[in-house]
Amino acid sequence: MNRIAMAALAALTAAAGLGPAQAGSEDVVVENAWARATIGTARPGAAYLTLRNAGDATLTLTGVAASAAARAEIHRSVTDEKGVSSMMPAGEIAVGPGTSVALEPGGLHVMLMGLRSPLDEGDGFELTLTFSDGGEVAVPVAVLGIAARGPGG
Ligand SMILES: [Cu+2]
Incomplete structure (x- = not known):
């Protein structure tokens, strides 16, 4: 777990102490949250992260919001047999117990519109992930270089 995710988890734990426990979303571990730098604001940005479910029930990601954008959606990129890539809303993302789902370049991503x-x-900004149990997880996102493929470079 990286330092950013640990901070997010600590913030979540603190928030959870203020109200009734949410079943499920407290078991989410978000790792390697990053976004690619953009040249301007005319085109949408993209953010990536890994969702890990440390609990024993399936968790479903139902929505996302970003402090950096008016609207955020989970998208899936696909490349057809002619090598043309396109993307579409991915709908809800289920993460089975003990498994991870990666949002990464060329696949699932958070589109920042x-x-x-x-x-x-x-720079950095915050993503808010909403889960099917009503729980929300705030995730700090680091902005990396315009050609970055991930936190490792
Ligand atoms: Cu997209």
């Missing part, structure tokens, strides 16, 4: 300002390398 209506960017409030360009995403500059070194």
